[in-house]
Amino acid sequence: MALSCSKCPSSSRLAASASHPRLPREQRLAASLSASPSSSRASSVSSLNCLGQRPDSLRGSAQSLRNRNRYPNVVRMQEAGFSSGGNESTVSITVVGASGDLAKKKIFPALFALYYEGCLPKHFTIFGYARSRMTDAELRNLVGQTLTCRIDQRENCSDKMDEFLKRCFYHSGQYDSEENFAELDNKLKEHETGMVANRLYYLSIPPNIFVDVARCASTSASSANGWTRVIVEKPFGRDSESSAALTRGLKRYLVEDQIFRIDHYLGKELVENLSVLRFSNLVFEPLWSRQYIRNVQLIFSEDFGTEGRGGYFDSYGIIRDIMQNHLLQILALFAMETPVSLDAEDIRNEKVKVLRSMKPLQLENVVIGQYKSHTKGGVTYPAYIDDRTVPKDSVTPTFAAAALFINNARWDGVPFLMKAGKALHTKRAEIRVQFRHVPGNLYKRSFGTDLDRATNELVIRVQPDEAIYLKINNKIPGLGMRLDRSKLNLHYAARYSKEIPDAYERLLLDAIEGERRLFIRSDELDAAWELFTPVLKELEDKKIAPELYPYGSRGPVGAHYLAAKYNVRWGDLSADDPHN
């Protein structure tokens, strides 16, 4: 666990300047928690109402009336939010699906890390909610075990953990029972007396019950005088149609500004840094186009299979699990035009624009694979279909490579190549930018026939061992004239002593603060599905068989043919060690 946000210095994050350019995080948090429409700062979170909307967007009587008719609960919450006054405020965070894997692995540890660093507000309560029967003590025990095995040597850690666990409670209930949510509401109220009560629900449950929970939470357990927000985990549907249906379902009970669709890759340090790199360094932005960039590679590789999640994975596959969301989000941030400001809506507008400039992925630009069993060093690694929850004849891809194009003046003709796979030889997530050849290169003889070796390459290593490095050609010191490829290397572990916060810490804190920049807006989601839905349908209708690749290998050879079609050579993940 990363316990490192060190009082959340505003200078360390773009978010700090996104909605409150000059306010330190503590003040922004306070502003968000006591959000009142009477504040005059037009662009700040404190000018937003309980739903995180600007009051003027609600004052329009037509809009208000429409909302009143269509979303009675929402309007009740909105109106209630206006009377929040100057009281102290509290935030109640309910983890729905608290008995599950994600809650244990990510959500509770992230909440504890925020608490440890003093990033949570003074008054807060955490509730676990799920069908499993559990007492408060049992939940504390479960969460405590997860934390204990991750923290150890931190100063005062066990005292902090005890304090944190005392703020954790549990309520058992059904996901579609308004009565059970009303019981939760009563329990939450016990901790909220006399304060502006803000409520955050984290839906860490399968997507088929998202709408039920949104209904029950909004009708029976929404805040009476503060904001109510809902974090929704992926997957957001399986295709354009199901995603639109899910959005419609959620919007019966929530307005868009209450919905925080999480893509945890947006919370990763180096993904957040992309905009800083591009827009605050003169050396990069002028090169960021078809004029200088030959191709861009977005690579996700895991060195383990779908262990334990085969049931979920088989109905989604790697394109939906990784490409349509994590890699496409990175692509959008990489390729978007300069936003008007760092405000969430300005950034998301640009992301939507670039996604809409893309052609839907074509079948001839996709290669799919599935891992098969492999024995190495006396150990046999299982095939995907060896998972008990996966049908033996499954054609679900665990690997995919794809070539996408952006039809705009900046990127016309530049291949954006994506590669995502499970059970490969290494764990890595990277962005690789390969630049064009130097025209009339005076030193071209030094590179023999392989001129590609002479081109610059910028690598942004998202994880693990975060780094940004630029491969350049350099004269080997000495009397002769020999060149080599060297790296200008920003290796995070060497440069920064801080541990990098986990993506979930950043995103949870943003949701509490009402900062939407790193969450997916519904039109972004629609645009993302439009790019992948046709090809997914074709692959599934035609039952196209994936190319098998051995567990622990580099994936199907087809990926190399796809890249070669566009004159691209995949960057070599294992050869590029940032320490060198």
Ligand SMILES: NC(=O)C1=CN([C@@H]2O[C@H](COP(=O)(O)OP(=O)(O)OC[C@H]3O[C@@H](n4cnc5c(N)ncnc54)[C@H](OP(=O)(O)O)[C@@H]3O)[C@@H](O)[C@H]2O)C=CC1
């Ligand atoms: N785990 C991970 O690494 C990741 C998960 N996600 C997403 O996060 C969400 C939660 O994931 P995860 O914790 O792994 O999921 P789980 O399968 O562990 O489910 C979470 C909880 O939901 C309840 N639940 C499970 N299945 C059903 C069902 N069919 N009907 C009703 N309730 C059910 C269970 O609680 P109970 O029986 O006690 O009610 C369970 O503990 C999912 O949407 C997942 O896709 C996203 C990224 C990564």
Ligand SMILES: O=C1O[C@H](COP(=O)(O)O)[C@@H](O)[C@H](O)[C@H]1O
């Ligand atoms: O969303 C998902 O992400 C994880 C990888 O996340 P990371 O932060 O560990 O890189 C992936 O294993 C999982 O299949 C997918 O659902």
